[in-house]
Amino acid sequence: MFLSDLKSGERQVIKSINAGIRLFNRLASMGICEGTEFNLIKNNVGGPVIIEINGSKFAIGRSMAEKILIGKIDL
């Protein structure tokens, strides 16, 4: 499932990011990378997806969110 498809706020983890190296590095420097756990704050139709990581909120443009593969946290 992709971040853009996530509808409700259960805690999730990022599985992989399908982006070029520049975007990949940029996300990584903000703490958004494979293995990052997050909470969904908002996912409005057509707009950026807002997530919360360690108390910081980030808005991620929809086209980017469509390339971030997410899943349930493996226990």
Added chain:
Amino acid sequence: MKSIKIAIVGNPNVGKSTLFNVLTDSDQHVGNYPGVTVERKEGCVDYADYRMNIVDLPGIYSMNAFSPEEIVSRRFIAEESPDIIVNIVDASNLEKNLYLTLQILEMRVPVIIFLNMIDSANRSGLDVSAILLEREVETPVVEGVARNKGVKELLFEKCVEVFENKPDLTTVPYSETVRKYISKIKGILSKNHSEFAKDWIAIRFVEGSASERESLDSCTLDKIDSLISEISAVSGHKIHSMIMVQERYSLIKNIIRKTCSRSSVTTENLSSKIDKVLLHDRFSLPIFLMTLFLIFQLVFTVGKPMEWLLTKIFEKFGIFTGSMWADGSDSFLKDLIVNGIIGGVGGILIFAPYIFLIFMAISVLEDSGYMSRVAVIMDKWMGKIGLSGKSFMPMVLGFGCTVPAIMGARIVENKYERLATIMVIPFMSCGARLPVYLLIISAFIPFKFQALALLMIYSTGVLFAAVSAKIMRLTIFKGEENPLIIELPSYSRPSFRTILKLTWERGRHFLEKAGTIILFASMILWFLNTYPKINTDDYNGLPNNKIAQMQAENSFAGRTGHFVEPIFKIFGADWKIASSFIASLAAKELFVSQMSILNAVSHNDDDSEVLQRKFKEDYSLPTAVAVILFILLSAPCVATFAAVRFETNSWFWPSVQYIGMITIAYVSAVTGFFFLKMFF
């Protein structure tokens, strides 16, 4: 006295500007919007026997040289080698902050970590031990709260200690694999580089952000690239930099495990509750548009009486200055000062209240934390024209004044998007164009439809901006895709002092412009309108304004107007309008002043109706619309040209913009004219 060069580096919104203010005793703006400090700010303060030269670098997440901020910071550290870097980190979010810290440590510069906002971390149930952190990262750590007293002495003390003792620099303990590749790449690099530089460049290659590529020959690059694909193959990551990212975060996790402990879990905070409303699926856009509408309403309601007051002041000041000369004197100097300088500059300074008020409103939005939400709300719509939500605010600023709007476009990281934004901003109708619309609208449109007409003009500008942005993004500014990625800081109550400070800092540019470019242009325009002089004795008995009109027609400006008249005749304009168009190239509002002079109307409040009547007598409605379109869309003012030249660091883009806009304006004016001609 020894001097120590200190650079403050850190993520956005961790209190960098506050720390800078505390250290330098200055009152610099504290941003609550990512990317407030784009240019570095410098301050100088004496402490004990040392002169501290402090540089506040822009807020960044990494040294990857992705955004202009990162490039500025990376270059500063590499080229101006500061003695000490104070890396400010937010104690409540070490995980994110330490990523940059590790990259800074790789740069082999003495670092002091300032663990900021330790109080709010503690309050949220997080305990961070500065002593343990210092041991873990082998770097001096100072903890505290930037805005509190004593921080300055504490930090300076540490700076002096580090400066004098020159402790060993830390090496980031990367794993065997990463170290192997780093040394392999170092082996390939030429002997020209120093050992430190090689280390640094090699790491940049492994993490995929080497800006040094151009300086290396293709043979070396090929070798490095094959090593890099080897990393991908060995690590099993599609993107080779993942190996570096993983390394860093596992180091960070390790550091956090040893230094932090969480005693309680925080519950949902106020900011999240506010966001539930302000970022609501359906209400976010109406709320924002309402806010925007209220801002414009407020700006014009408050600005109007201030404009009136300033007009009166300049009028009186002109009369007073003129009275220094004997009655009826036709001294060159008097005319230059009273009509050229006071008249010209004053005529533009009267718009200062609007510009300051708009900046004030923007500052409130920024300082409260709402501005980054605006980028989020508008991202969906901006995406349709090939831009991201970040371009929206600079474009709205364009309604106030184009110059700060173009400077504001710096917050857009992607080069192509930033260029496209800069290129279309002048289509957003700035405050200076308003007097022109008001003149023409009042002449042709019944009162009850005037606001609607004004709205249509502004919308036309927005439409042109949107369409040209889309076209440019599809053609010349294709570039890679650049989705919005932005941190949303917590909301905070804007501080009155900060707002005033920030408003002044930005508005100051307008006043500087008035003192330089506009002053200069006014003098030239005055000259062009005044010379060559007619012999007034030949026209004895004619009323004064009639003489002024003949004078104007005989002047260089008048003659030029006559000369270019044929170009504008196609949409029914005459030499007066042509000449006023030329005047408007310096600043748009000069169109009105020039029309007043050429129509022999003295430019007073009471006489504005005379000019309106005259306009209606002389021109048809289609011509009026064509003139509005031309003023709205044609070449930006001199100050804008200068700003674009500065921001793009090229003569090419401002020239393209200039010529392009004149062409678009002309074609639109002609098209509009013939279209309306069918009905009127």
